[in-house]
Amino acid sequence: MxxxxxxxxxxxxxxxxxxxxxxxxxxxxxxxxxxxxxxxxxxxxxxxxxxxxxxxxxxxxxxxxxxxxxxxxxxxxxxxxxxxxxxxxxxxxxxxxxxxxxxxxxxxxxxxxxxxxxxxxxxxxxxxxxxxxxxxxxxxxxxxxxLPMAMLTAWHALVHQARVRPGQTVLVQAAGSGVGSAAIQIARLAGARVLTTVGSDDKIELARALGAERVVNYRTQDFVEEAKRWTEKRGVDIVIEHIGGDTFERSTHALTRLGTLVSIGSHDTHWGRLDLRHVYSKNLRILGTNLGSILELRTILDHVADGRLRxxxxxxxxxxxxxxxxxxxxxxxxxxxxxxxx
Ligand SMILES: [Zn+2]
Structure with missing residues (x-):
């Protein structure tokens, strides 16, 4: 072959x-x-x-x-x-x-x-x-x-690990990536609201079309400040993080008390620092995840076949x-x- x-x-x-x-x-x-x-x-x-x-x-x-x-x-x-x-x-x-x-x-x-x-x-x-x-x-x-990696990983991270619920606020890193574009849609399907980041302005329209309420260009804007502004200083309930490095650390600063960060990859670097005071004083949950189950993939196929996810x-x-x-x-x-x- x-x-x-x-x-x-x-x-x-x-x-x-x-x-x-x-x-x-x-x-x-x-x-x-x-x-x-x-x-x-x-x-x-x-x-x-x-x-x-x-x-x-x-x-x-x-x-x-x-x-x-x-x-x-x-x-x-x-x-x-x-x-x-x-x-x-x-x-x-x-x-x-x-x-x-x-x-x-x-x-x-x-x-x-x-x-x-x-x-x-x-x-x-x-x-x-x-x-x-x-x-x-x-x-x-x-x-x-x-679907089998990008959509499934995003599904498992949000639905199984973070237990996303209607009305929650979710920060999705990198709307232009496969996993980011999937996570925005899945969060919306669950009834959550989404703020997402992009690295160039030409990706803003796509992020909005997928259902993001607020789109932040991380090269020209501070996504932590924007997340705080969007939630009236409260911070978001969930962050879907797959970049690593500074983005990982700063993502924890965007979380509200009892918030959950799900780490699903390390695009830039395998390393990330944490200010532990944020973790213990706000009772944050930092979770890892990889892929999902074959049953979840079958569920995703049903949603895609019926046009609820694309x-x-x-x-x-x-x-x-x-x-x-x-x-x-x-x-x-x-x-x-x-x-x-x-
Ligand atoms: Zn085994």
Missing amino acids: KAAFFKEHGGSDKILYGDYRDPVPEAGEVTVRVRACALNQVDMLLLDGRFPPPEGLPHVNGCEVTGTIEALGAGAKGLAIGQRVVIFPGLSCSSCEYCLRGERTVCVRYGYLGAHKDGGYAELVKAPAANILPLPESIAFEAGAA PVIDRVFRLPEARAAVQHVLDRKNKGKVLLVP
Whole structure:
């Protein structure tokens, strides 16, 4: 098959396009013919070596994949060749303490499609049959590929971890990102009000269209001051944070008493400082989260099929143009998800 892969760490220039070993489904696995694969921030960490692929190089990125079933391994039941599907990217062992508790995202042997295994920047990809969900006819392959990581992570962060409620105020960092554009919509669906940040004025219109009440350009305005002004000095109930560094620390300053910050990524840096006085005196909750459950992904598919949530797609590149697609994301030019199609 053809794939976009890398043999050494670095920038987008390390992405190669060419022949790559075909995936062969083992027992309980299926091979999917990729119809669309979304780029994700985790791809950038895998590429530059901040999160080197656990199984070594060469490696194929791509954790958000839709396609059709190409081949079934032994014992893969309930699926048909040619069926339209979306792949749930979380890989878990089913037997550790946390899997048995039903908390598979903290499995001691946890992995991601496209990180711990080769992913979807390719014509074919394999995955456990248990990770396959049917993709409703009303959801295009491109839209479906924008859901499994970005929309699911935002859903789990807001609904499961932060327990968002109607009328609450939510600060969503980076409206132009996949996870940010998803979080704005999910907060609105839950009846909450949203203030969001953008890095350039051309993203303000998108943020408003998604349902944000207040949009702050973080390069020219102080988002903590704006959050205080928006809430009449009170502070927001929830922050969805995925930048790290100063943004992480300052996000805690935007919270009201008993507020919740959910950390769902570290786009700029893995490090963040905290003024602990804010944490204990305001009884703040600082929570981590990664991905969500396959049931939550099925719930999201229902909302997207019925038009209550819509993935934001910035641009679609052909697979041979993977290098340009990665550079587009690294340059932060995207408003929403960037996709590859073979
Ligand atoms: Zn486990």
